Amino acid sequence: EDKPDTVRIGFQKSSTLITVLKTQGKLDAALQKIGVSVKWNEFTSGPPMLEALNIGAIDLTADVADTVPIFAQAAGANMIYVAQEAPSPTAQAILIPAASELKSPAELKGKRVALTKGTGGHYLLLATLAKAGLTFKDIQPVYLGQADCRAAFERGSVDAWVTWDPYLSAGEIQAGARVLADGKDVALYQRYYLASTAFATARPDVLAVIFDELHAAGKWVKDNPQAAAELLKPIWGLDTKIIEQANGRRSYDVRLPTTNNLVDQQIIADTFFKEQLLPKAVDVKSAKIWHRGS
Amino acid sequence: MTETTDEPRRGGIGLPLRLDSVTRSFGSLKVLKGVTLDIPRGQFVAIVGRSGGGKTTILRLVAGLDLPTSGSVVIGGEVVCGLQPSVRLLFQDARLLPWQTVIGNVGVARGKDWKETARAALEDVGLAGRENDWPAVLSGGQRQRVALARALVSRPGVLLLDEPFGALDALTRLEMHKLTERLWQENRFTTILITHDVAEAVALADRVLVLREGHIALDIPIDLPRPRREHIDPKSAEIKARILKEV
Amino acid sequence: MTETTDEPRRGGIGLPLRLDSVTRSFGSLKVLKGVTLDIPRGQFVAIVGRSGGGKTTILRLVAGLDLPTSGSVVIGGEVVCGLQPSVRLLFQDARLLPWQTVIGNVGVARGKDWKETARAALEDVGLAGRENDWPAVLSGGQRQRVALARALVSRPGVLLLDEPFGALDALTRLEMHKLTERLWQENRFTTILITHDVAEAVALADRVLVLREGHIALDIPIDLPRPRREHIDPKSAEIKARILKEV
Amino acid sequence: MRQGFLSRVGTSLAPWALPVLLVVAWEIACNAGIVSQRVLPAPSQVAAAFWAAIWDGTLFEHVGISAQRALQGLMIGGGAGFFLGVLCGVLRPAEVLIDSSLQMLRNVPHLAMIPLVIIWFGIDEEAKVFLVAIGVMFPMYLNTYHGIRTVDKGLIEMAKVYGLGPFALFRRVILPGAMSSVMVGLRYALGIMWLTLIVAETISASSGIGYMTMNAREFLQTDVVVLGILIYALLGKLADVLTRALERRLLSWHPAYQVKGRTA
C-alpha cells in the first residue's frame, strides 16, 4: 500500500480556520512531525473546489455550507464527512435595503430575491418561506454569485439578498442593509469539512492531526477576536469591525460529525428535491462519516 | 459617329490643361525636373519617353493622385490639389475589380443606362459576349481592352491613357486606334496618350512630346490629315525618325 | 559571353519540346483546337496571334501550370503532367513579390551566388542601383525588366517569355532584344517568345508561328543571319508582311 | 461521374472522421474503466442525458432562449464592430482616436466586468445581450479594420478616378475587397457569441444553454456538463456551415473560395 505523504488541501479565502492555520503555519508544522507535507490549493469559490475533490485533484476541502455536500453526493462523489462546525444560524440572513418597507418574510411574496444557487443561503430562503407559509414559487428568485448579488442589491435591481458572513456583515455595515430574517429557528447552518474516501482510508492519522489543529484554531479565533480580525484583515480586505462581527456570529466549534448530522442533512436534501433542485432523491445515510481512530 | 472632320472641333467637352514648371522627386530621385506644358482644350497629345522616365508620374499629377514637389498643374483654370472629377485615367495596369463582372467593371461609375453603354463599349473593343465573365479569366489583352472600354465610356474633360494598347496584337491595336480616334473626334476630350510606340503616337496625336531626363526634350505638332495610314505618308516616317532620335 | 556564332550550337542546355494535338477548353470556350508542334532543342520560336487567341494558354500548358483537355505536351521525352522543373516562364503580368526587394525578386530561387548573379542581371536590364527598392515604386517598364532579369538568370531547359517587352520603349526594347539574344546564344535554351510585335518576332526568332482560331495557321522559319537589324534586310519585310496577313 | 459522386460523399464525410473517432475512443476508454464514469461520463450516458433533455423539452427551451440572446447580441455587437472597423479603416483620425481605446477595452474579461454590467444594465436580458454584443464586437472590428486596410490601394485609386462617390466607393470597392476578412471576423464572432453566453447566463438566468451547463457544473452533474459542451460544439459547427455558405455566395468571384479552386 502506498501511503500519500502529501495532503492536498483545497480552501477559499473565506475558509476562516484553514486560513488561520495556513497563515500561522501551524498545520504545516504539526504535519511535518509525522512526515507529511501540505499542498495548499486556493479556489475562488466553493463549487470549483468540490469539483476538484470529486475529480480527485485534492484530498480535503475546507469548510463548505451544509447544502454543498448534498449536491456532491447527488453527483455520486466519493467523499466522506470529516468534521463539522456547530450551527451558526445567525451567520446567514436575508438582507433588505435600509429604506425597504418589508417587515416580515411573508411580505417577500412576489418580490425579487437575489441568492446564490445551492448555497446554505438557498436553504435558508426555502425554510424561511416555508415557515411564513409561502413556497418558492411565490417569489422571483434571482440567481447570482455573491459579488453580483451585492451589485444588483445596491443598484436596486432586487428587493432582498440572501447572504452569509462575511458578506452579511459587509452588507450591513458598508451598504447599510437591514436583516429581514436570519436563520434562527429556521436553518442550522453547519459547515462541513470533506475528504476523499481514498485519502481518509489511507491516512486517518493525517486527518486526526488536521482535526485537532482545526479545533484549536476555532478556539483561538473565539478567544482572540481582535487578533483574529487583524490576521484576516489583509487577506479578506475588509475592516476589522466587519470581520469581528462576522466571526462573532460563527460558532467555529469544530466537532466530529455524527449520525444526527445526517438527519439534518436529509431534511435539506428532501427540501431541495421537492423544489426540483436536485436531479434525484438523495439518501444521505449512504454517505460515510469519518470515525476517529477507526 | 459618322463625323470624321480633321479640324479639332472647338465645341467639345475637353478642358484646357497647363503644367507650370512642375517637378516631382521621390526621395533623392528627381523624376520630373521642371515640366512646363500648355495643352489647349480638345487637343490629342502623345508622350513618349524611356521606361522609368516619369510618364506615368505626369499622368498621376494631372489626375490629382499625386502632388508636384513644386510647380502646379492647372485644369480648366483651376489648380489641381486633389482628385479631379473631370479627369479619367486608364492605368498602365488594368486595375479591374475582381469582384465585378466585365460589364460591371466597364460601368463601374454606374451612370444612367450604364448597362447599355457598357455593353456597346464592350462590343466596340471586341469583347461582346464576355459581359458576365470574371476579370480573372480574361487574357492580358482582353483585360486591357476592358480597361479601355471603361475609360472611353466615361467621356471626361481630360482623358489620360497610360499605354492603353501595350498588350494588343497589331490588328486589334489598329482597331483600338480607330475606336479611340473616333470617340475623341466625337467628343473632343483633351487627351494625353502615353505610348512606347512612336508610330502609334504619330498616327493618333495632334502633338507628340518626348520626355527625357525630366524635361520635355521635344514638342512637335503633327498636322497630317486624318484618318492617317501608316507608311503611306512620307512625312510621317520623317517625323518618326526625328522623335526616335530624341528619345 | 563573347561567342556570337550564328549556327545554333547543339551542345546547349535546351530541351526538345513537343505538343501533340493539344486542345484546351474553358467551359464551352474552345481555346486550343488541336495544336501539334515540334520544337527541337535550343530553337527560338516566336508565337504571334490575336489577343485572346490562346497564346498564354499554350505557355501555361508547357510549364505544367495547366493540363490540356486532350492531347499531350512532351518535354525532353517526358509527358508533362505537373510543374516542370526545367521550365521557366516570364508571366505576362510581372508577378513580383511585393515583400522582396528588386534584387530579392530577381534571385527568388536563391541559387548559389544569387546576389552577384542577380546584380549583374539587373545591370543588364538597365536597373543597376535599384536593387534595394520595393517593387511597388517601380514604373511599369521597370517591373517588366525585373521580371525579365529573373527569367534570364535562371538558365532553364525551356524558357517561355509571355510578352516580355510589351511595356518598353523602342530603345530599351532593342537593348532587351540584344540581351535576350545574347543569353540565348550562350546557353541555347529552347525558347518560346510570345509577342504582338511581328517585327520583334522576325528579329529574334528562328521560327515564327501564327496562332489563329485555336490552330497553328502559319509556321515559318526565319533563316536570316544574326545579329539582325530591322529594315535592312528586304527579306525581313517580306516575311513580316506574310505573317501579318495570316494573323 | 460515379467517381465524382463517391469522392463528393467522401469529402463531405471526412470532416466528421476526427470527431467520430474521438467519441469512439472515449466510449472505449469509459467502458474499459480507464476513466471513471463519475468523472467523465461515457458517450452513451451523455446520449441518454441528451434524449432526456430533448424529451422533456428543456433542451429546446434552453437553446432557444440562448439563441435569442445570442442573435440579439450578434446584431448589436457585430453591427457596432463592423461599423467601427469601417470607420477606423476609412478615416485616419477615427483610427487614431478610437482604435487604441478599443484595443484596451477588448482586453477586459467579461467575468470581471459582470459587476459593472449589472450596475449599468441591471440583471435582466439587457445585461446578457450587452455582454454578448461586447464579445462579438471585437473580432468583427479587428477583421473588418484589417480587411479594409489591406484593400488594394490601386483599386481605390481607380475607383476615385472614375468618379465613384464615397458611398459607391465603399459599396463597390472597399466592402468587397474587405469581405473575405470580414467573413473571418464573422466566423470568429459566431463562436464568441455562444461562448460569451456562458458568462452572461451566470447573471440571474434560469434558462439558456450557458445556464444549463454552469448549473450542472455547480451540482457536479458531469453528464449534463458534457452534453452542454457537445451542444456548444454542434452550434459551432452550425455557425461554420452558415459562414461557409455565406462565403461561397459573397465571395464567388474569389479564387480562394471557389469550390474547385484548389484542384485546377
Next chain:
Amino acid sequence: MRQGFLSRVGTSLAPWALPVLLVVAWEIACNAGIVSQRVLPAPSQVAAAFWAAIWDGTLFEHVGISAQRALQGLMIGGGAGFFLGVLCGVLRPAEVLIDSSLQMLRNVPHLAMIPLVIIWFGIDEEAKVFLVAIGVMFPMYLNTYHGIRTVDKGLIEMAKVYGLGPFALFRRVILPGAMSSVMVGLRYALGIMWLTLIVAETISASSGIGYMTMNAREFLQTDVVVLGILIYALLGKLADVLTRALERRLLSWHPAYQVKGRTA
C-alpha cells in the same frame, strides 16, 4: 520641422484622449454622487489601490505570475494555431479533416471545459497554461488559415515555376503573403491570452492577475476589481503596441502598414 514635431506629438497623444476623457467623466460622476463609490470606486480610489499594490509588491507578483502563464500558453497555443493554420491552408486534405473539428472545438467555453481540463492536467500550472493555449490557438489558426488561403495565387504559380521547393515557397511567398492576416490573429491572441487567465486562474490559484481580480470580486473589493480591469486594459494596450511594432517591422513593404502610408 516644427509643425512635424507638434503633429507627431499630437498623433501620439490622441489615442489617449478617449480613455482620459472617460476617466475624468468617471471621477466627476463619482464625486457628484451619481454612482455610489462602493459600487464603482472613483479613479482616485483605484489609484490609491494601485499605489498600495505596487508598494507592497503584490501587483508585480500577480502580473509576473500571470505573464509567465500567459506567455507559455501563447507559445504553445499560438504555435499550434499557426501550425494548424498553415497545415490546413496548404494541404487540402488536412483542411477537410481538421478544420471542421477545430471549428467545433473552438466553440466550447473554457468555463465549461474546466472539469475536463482538471481531469487531464490536474489543478496546477499545466491546466492554466493549457487553457490559455487553447484560447490563443483559435484566433491564430483562423487568421493564419485565412491569410494563407488568400495569398495571391499568381505569385504562388510564379514561385513554383521558378523552382522554389515547398519550404522556400512557404518561407518566401506564402508566409509573407499571409503575414498581415497572421498579425491580426496575433493581436487577437494577445488579448485572449490575458482574458483566458481569468478563467484559468479560478482553478486553484493563489496568485496572478485573474486570481487577484476574481478574489477581490468575491470579497466585493470593488477598487481592486476595477484596478484589475484597468491592468487588463493596459496589458491590452501593451500587446497592441508590441504588435504594431512587429507589424511595422515585418510588413515594412506593405503600403497599408507604412507609417505615412495614408498621407501620400
